[in-house]
Amino acid sequence: MSFDKPRKSDVPGDLMAKMYGPVNAVYDEMRANAPLVVAKCVSGRGEPAIEARLRVSYRAEPTRTIKWDKGAQCYVWVGGPDDGAGLGREPRQVAERIAEALGAPFSAPPAN
Numbered sequence: 001m002s003f004d005k006p007r008k009s010d011v012p013g014d015l016m017a018k019m020y021g022p023v024n025a026v027y028d029e030m031r032a033n034a035p036l037v038v039a040k041c042v043s044g045r046g047e048p049a050i051e052a053r054l055r056v057s058y059r060a061e062p063t064r065t066i067k068w069d070k071g072a073q074c075y076v077w078v079g080g081p082d083d084g085a086g087l088g089r090e091p092r093q094v095a096e097r098i099a100e101a102l103g104a105p106f107s108a109p110p111a112n
Contacts, residue, residue, distance in 0.1 A: 021049025022068035022091075026075065029095035030056065034106045037099060053078060058102035066098065 023041055030039040036058060043052035050068060057063040065078040066087060075087040075094045082101070087094045099106035 021052050023052050023054040025091035026054055026094050029091045033095055034099040034104050037102060037104045056098055058104040061102045
């Protein structure tokens, strides 16, 4: 009986750290506080997590996209009626604003 040797990963460093970017924090807030909103993090192949975008939709509303703007250091809408408009820096606040823009319920516990 033979066993394969453990192989080194093709991806150097901590993979989770490379896959988790700013929009993932907003995604987590959306899942926790606005579960009826359909949300998906998307990025190009080989693209760093900081370049990822978050696509969101609710019921009949058209899909909207947000991203982290490195220059402005805040989340912004991409395309649509609010293209380039800032959403803020705090993921929970941004998630609440997204839900409001889509007309979706948002139920965050009070901040401590």
